[in-house]
Amino acid sequence: MTLVPEINGERLLGRLDAFARIGATPAGGVNRQAFSIEDRSARRLLAQLALMRGFTIFQDGIANLFIRREGSDAALPPLMIGSHLDSQPTGGRFDGALGTLCAFEVLEALEDAMIEARRPIEVVAWANEEGSRFAPGVMGSMAFTGTDTAAWKSIVGVDGASLATELEATIAALPEARLRPTGMPVSGYIELHIEQGPSLEKELTPIGVVTAVQGTRWLEVCIEGSAGHAGTTGLSYRRDPMVAAIAAIHRLQTTIMPLDASARLTVGRISAQPGSINAIPQSVTFTVDLRHPQLERLDAIEAEVRAVCAAEVDGQHCSATIRRSFDMPGAAFCPDMIKIIEDAAESLELTYKRMISGAFHDALFIARVAPAAMIFVPCRDGLSHNEAEYVEPADAIIGARVLLQATIAAASR
Numbered sequence: 001m002t003l004v005p006e007i008n009g010e011r012l013l014g015r016l017d018a019f020a021r022i023g024a025t026p027a028g029g030v031n032r033q034a035f036s037i038e039d040r041s042a043r044r045l046l047a048q049l050a051l052m053r054g055f056t057i058f059q060d061g062i063a064n065l066f067i068r069r070e071g072s073d074a075a076l077p078p079l080m081i082g083s084h085l086d087s088q089p090t091g092g093r094f095d096g097a098l099g100t101l102c103a104f105e106v107l108e109a110l111e112d113a114m115i116e117a118r119r120p121i122e123v124v125a126w127a128n129e130e131g132s133r134f135a136p137g138v139m140g141s142m143a144f145t146g147t148d149t150a151a152w153k154s155i156v157g158v159d160g161a162s163l164a165t166e167l168e169a170t171i172a173a174l175p176e177a178r179l180r181p182t183g184m185p186v187s188g189y190i191e192l193h194i195e196q197g198p199s200l201e202k203e204l205t206p207i208g209v210v211t212a213v214q215g216t217r218w219l220e221v222c223i224e225g226s227a228g229h230a231g232t233t234g235l236s237y238r239r240d241p242m243v244a245a246i247a248a249i250h251r252l253q254t255t256i257m258p259l260d261a262s263a264r265l266t267v268g269r270i271s272a273q274p275g276s277i278n279a280i281p282q283s284v285t286f287t288v289d290l291r292h293p294q295l296e297r298l299d300a301i302e303a304e305v306r307a308v309c310a311a312e313v314d315g316q317h318c319s320a321t322i323r324r325s326f327d328m329p330g331a332a333f334c335p336d337m338i339k340i341i342e343d344a345a346e347s348l349e350l351t352y353k354r355m356i357s358g359a360f361h362d363a364l365f366i367a368r369v370a371p372a373a374m375i376f377v378p379c380r381d382g383l384s385h386n387e388a389e390y391v392e393p394a395d396a397i398i399g400a401r402v403l404l405q406a407t408i409a410a411a412s413r
């Protein structure tokens, strides 16, 4: 008699609570930045849960964590499901963790029902998806799909930490996870994630079937002026990079998004050197996060950012350097995998809608080497990268049930 695998909702919600306690912030979010002590604790907990269930665990040189459940044909490339465990500095408890823990719950449900899939199934927690501590983001899936990581060795995080040192400590913190080369044949990839936008909740639709992800580009703008005394330096003697930065940011924020509803431009971080209250800054550095569904528009907006910065920098007799620290072209997902997710939703008599993701995801890089697609679930007010991020327990469980059905279908192919 074959048991029907079922998501254990109580177990899933309990796991979400347990992981939310790792790096918990007073306001109810999480601070579990990539390769931090908190990130290592979350990886350790997932690894221990996996070993307790008899799964095998691996990690690679960029600290992607893999949890493997064998299938009837061990020689076949695995189906991979998962997401990420690292978070924003003031992140939510569901961004990344929900997808990773729903994937682990799928493995447990198959194990409980003693269902042997044809293919091995691997749950993946991709390393450094967020990129907020160490840019660029999606480092784990980029390395897994062939990006040359040599230049990353010299990366210093926003907190001054060395990526190489933090990465080494993260790998060493999980000796039970056998080290294996980065990258391997994968038969397919499915990632469940919160929408991080308002449409599913607003339209009372429990499932989003993600067909594509828009492009993302990160710039780091450093404006050099001339440090000076706040009290004695008259206007005509000033070369103030802060004035140039503020003027450039204001011009960009009052033209780019108001004139193109599909564009997203965010200045998330700005810092001044020396950062003294009574010294005109020597330099000001700020970040620009650009998003757009069309590549040519992304190129045009980047050109606009460079032109506006040049003009405002000139006006203040300063100079500027602009470095691209991340470039993630958008892409469409695999129609076959999209269909598998739609069939899974239909088998559970769930309404769903096709949609494009405004946020980037590891699935975008994995889609370069395997048929990939994503499942979205609603989140309250579409809020994310915010400690108030929230998912209704019922929505989390529904998402996991769709992931289970889609995994069973994809792993039998």
Ligand code: HGY
Binding pocket: 129, 130, 137, 358, 359, 360, 361
């Ligand atoms: O920034 C992003 O799109 C992702 O949520 N890290």
Ligand code: MN
Binding pocket: 084, 095, 096, 129, 193
């Ligand atoms: Mn995420």
Ligand code: MN
Binding pocket: 088, 095, 130, 385
């Ligand atoms: Mn995120």
Ligand code: MN
Binding pocket: 083, 084, 096, 129, 193, 360, 361, 362
């Ligand atoms: Mn993601």
